[in-house]
Amino acid sequence: MLALTLTAELNGVTDLRSDDTEANPFYYSFRVQCTSCRETHPNWVNISRFESHEQSGSRGEANFVWRCKNCKREHSASVRNPPATYPHSSPPQRRNIIEFDCRGLEFTEFKSEGDWLATGLESNTKFSGIDLSEGEWFDYDEKAGEEVSIKDVKWEIRRA
Template sequence: MLNLFIAAQLDGVTELRPTDTDEDPFEYYFKIQCARCREVHPKAISVNRLERHQIAGSRGEANFVFKCSFCGSSSNIDLGIPKKFKPYTVDDNGRRVPFLAVEARGVDIIQFIPEGPFECKGANSRTVFHEVDISGGEWYDYDEEAGNEVSITEIAWDISKK
């Protein structure tokens, strides 16, 4: 089991999380590599935690099922919430925190691409920021209620066992 970790610097905001609901699940984008032939898939793949697919030759299911176009090897990815999951808060500034649990079989996840909407809250207000775009590695806005600038910077993603 792997975890997707985040480390960031939050200023004036807290509780960073993907906008993920049963009605509109968050799409997690990854660059992947076949574990058998080491071929890197040319495009990013998207996986959400609610979509389920039958695994060929098995009674099991996974969130994403893939067959390598180069060697024909089958693989799958299953997403989950880490046991100690909580939104990334201002108290976590600079620390690696588990964001997503990932089980990958037959495929290596080589990069997380943070596309899609995230959300966070004002650290000193009740303001909720929707449609937070951190795909560029940083985000800036203004909290009208608190009367100050807010930001998320120094965003780093890491996929590892620990």
């Protein structure tokens, strides 16, 4: 089991979460490594909890299936639960955002691509289209009359 964790400073917003619906799936982008031969896939791979791929040998389905080009073994990863929200806290605390059941592979690095959502802490304003690829985000909450931000975004992949 691997978990993607997040630590971030939320100012004026709470409940940060990926914009992830069946109609508009969120793709988590990772570097992946074979645990058998330690070969790292040369490209970023994308995983959606709404996609299923057949595993060879009638072993069922997984959200991500990969055959290592070096050792020729097939590996898989499946999303365990829907993604969690990241609440406002002071000081910021590390939280599991999403967990994966990985078989024969490890995720070694995460790249934030795609849109995130948040809610105004006091105003309940809905913020969408949040881009965390640069590690920070700034906006203005009209209802609250103040700037809101997400800063010091740190992603980590840990054993769950």
